[in-house]
Amino acid sequence: MTDHSDAPLLDSDVEASLDRQEAADSESQRSKKLLARQVARYLMQNPTFFAEHMDLLESIQLPKESGKTVSLMTHQTNLLRERNIEMRQRLDQLLQNARDNDQLFLHSRRLVLALLEARxxxxxxxxxxxxxxxxxxxxxxxxxxxxxxxxxxxxxxxxxxxxxxxxxxxxxxxxxxxxxxxxxxxxxxxxxxxxxxxxxxxxxxxxxxxxxxxxxxxxxxxxxxxxxxxxxxxxxxxxxxxxxxxxxxxxxx
CATH class of the missing domain: 3.30.450.40 (GAF domain)
Structure with missing residues (x-):
């Protein structure tokens, strides 16, 4: 006859092991979050950090929508390029509005003078x-x-x-x-x-x-x-x- 008296004990050991693993994982996650906050706070308090450690910029990777990653420096370059294009477009629109307003003024002036001269x-x-x-x-x-x-x-x-x-x-x-x-x-x-x-x-x-x-x-x-x-x-x-x-x-x- 097979003895099953140790089965509950084995199940209990497995459950305890799983609990310890979950506790360790949870503690690890809390530690990572705490460390992330500390790093973020440090960088906010030391905005010149990367200026003094330029080599780190190329090693920092950021995710893109395509699933690929790019360096922080590349990301910043792309961001600046996009903002530059947007600012150029805004400037072009402002210049076009200015030209349109000049034309409107000239046409309006000519019309008003013609109306005033009408007999x-x-x-x-x-x-x-x-x-x-x-x-x-x-x-x-x-x-x-x-x-x-x-x-x-x-x-x-x-x-x-x-x-x-x-x-x-x-x-x-x-x-x-x-x-x-x-x-x-x-x-x-x-x-x-x-x-x-x-x-x-x-x-x-x-x-x-x-x-x-x-x-x-x-x-x-x-x-x-x-x-x-x-x-x-x-x-x-x-x-x-x-x-x-x-x-x-x-x-x-």
Missing amino acids: TVAEAGSALLGSFKNDFKVEFTTLTLFAPLPGSGQQLGDVRSSARTSAEAAIGSILRNGRTVCGTLRPSETAYLFGKHADRVASAAVVPLAGQLGVLAVGSSDPNHYRSSLDTLFLSYIGEILERLLPDLLARS
């Missing part, structure tokens, strides 16, 4: 529409004034005239809002503002002129060009100039 509504309209088309590359621009107009109001040139009641029926919500709006308009709004070009306008910006004077509208065949988030400061600025200029020109007609 009739037709001349003002021609200056506005020509500048928007040639300088600002706007696809579609309309300036609509609401009748009845001061004076005769006959010499309007490319400036459109519309009864206020027609405007209320077509773009009443835009007029009541009183602020520049951008985005995709309703078909009836687009048709009223852009006439024969309405079917080509996919997005627009509309500037109601104060005092029930009229409305300035610009459009694009690109549905994303005039988004609701677009900065409308420039268009509002031109609208304010027209609000001050047009009443006097209409009175002279």
Whole structure:
């Protein structure tokens, strides 16, 4: 008969051995973490350490996403190269923005002077529409004034005239809002503002002129060009100039 009396003792010895091994592993891990903190603290307190031990930089290995490792010095070189490229890109963008702002200023200055020199509504309209088309590359621009107009109001040139009641029926919500709006308009709004070009306008910006004077509208065949988030400061600025200029020109007609 086989004697099994020692089996429980053997199992107990194995379990005890495993427990000791786990305890040793745990202690080893704690020691490594403690040592890592000590090393990190030392390096923070001695930032010139590697300057005095340059040979260590090549021996320190860092993991990469590809699974390979590179030296700390190589990692720093790559990091500096990436930052240099990013800074160059930012600088290029700043320079481009500066050039764009210079062009915007020059075009705006030329437009404002042309509007101030206009002696009739037709001349003002021609200056506005020509500048928007040639300088600002706007696809579609309309300036609509609401009748009845001061004076005769006959010499309007490319400036459109519309009864206020027609405007209320077509773009009443835009007029009541009183602020520049951008985005995709309703078909009836687009048709009223852009006439024969309405079917080509996919997005627009509309500037109601104060005092029930009229409305300035610009459009694009690109549905994303005039988004609701677009900065409308420039268009509002031109609208304010027209609000001050047009009443006097209409009175002279």
